[in-house]
Amino acid sequence: MFLIALAIFIAFSLIYLLLSAAIFYHLRQYTLPGRPAPRIIMLAFIFLSALFWLFSATFLLKIPT
Amino acid sequence: MLKLYDNEKIVLIIHKHWFVMARTIATFAALVFIPPVILTFLPLATEQFDIRIVEPATNFFLSLYIMVLFIFLFLLWMDYYLDMWIITTSRIIDAEQHGLFNREISEIPLQHVQDVTIEIKGFIETFLKFGRIRIQTAGEREFTINFVPHLYEAKEVIIKYAHEAQKTQLPVTSN
Numbered sequence: 001m002f003l004i005a006l007a008i009f010i011a012f013s014l015i016y017l018l019l020s021a022a023i024f025y026h027l028r029q030y031t032l033p034g035r036p037a038p039r040i041i042m043l044a045f046i047f048l049s050a051l052f053w054l055f056s057a058t059f060l061l062k063i064p065t
Numbered sequence: 066m067l068k069l070y071d072n073e074k075i076v077l078i079i080h081k082h083w084f085v086m087a088r089t090i091a092t093f094a095a096l097v098f099i100p101p102v103i104l105t106f107l108p109l110a111t112e113q114f115d116i117r118i119v120e121p122a123t124n125f126f127l128s129l130y131i132m133v134l135f136i137f138l139f140l141l142w143m144d145y146y147l148d149m150w151i152i153t154t155s156r157i158i159d160a161e162q163h164g165l166f167n168r169e170i171s172e173i174p175l176q177h178v179q180d181v182t183i184e185i186k187g188f189i190e191t192f193l194k195f196g197r198i199r200i201q202t203a204g205e206r207e208f209t210i211n212f213v214p215h216l217y218e219a220k221e222v223i224i225k226y227a228h229e230a231q232k233t234q235l236p237v238t239s240n
Contacts, residue, residue: 020136020139023136026162030160041139056132059121059128062120063125064117
């Protein structure tokens with residue numbers, strides 16, 4: 001069970017990272033200058049994503065090997 | 066991203082009304098309540114499994130589920146935010162984002178604008194004051210902007226600068 005969850009966690013993290021990077025790229029590329037909203041939303045997204053990523057890693061490590 | 070011509074200035078930038086995103090957020094807020102429902106009935110379904118595995122595994126997958134909601138909400142917000150209409154002193158630029166790596170940009174020179182119509186239909190649009198702007202051009206092409214906030218002000222700006230552009234009849238040249 002642990003190995004399956006670990007494989008899912010790694011694959012999920014990679015896909016999540018790629019999608020996030022793509023969204024950041026679009027926001028950086030197409031946002032007009034002088035607009036603070038995208039930066040604030042990006043920071044909130046990074047914070048919440050990191051928080052739940054840590055939660056999921058913690059619970060993953062609690063699954064017995 | 067946006068290259069302005071000589072003597073061209075941005076007059077107004079229109080994003081979709083916040084109600085569009087509020088609907089999406091409300092949907093996602095409802096989806097957040099699915100895990101507590103599952104957690105309520107999960108003990109009945111997993112009685113024969115080891116609780117030492119079920120509990121952390123459940124929390125693990127719930128954390129991933131919340132992250133999936135985050136990424137989709139972020140993606141939809143990006144799509145909403147990057148849809149914009151930029152009215153300059155010489156043209157209207159319609160920039161529409163369709164998901165990732167799919168952006169459509171079209172322009173109408175203001176001197177070709179012949180008719181501007183605004184539509185406000187329905188209870189929500191009336192009370193939240195948003196609606197649709199239809200712009201008819203000289204080439205019989207219709208340009209529609211949906212979910213526009215401050216409709217009357219936007220219409221006045223378009224008409225004002227369209228008249229000015231038609232008076233001067235300056236050719237539109239690129240850098």
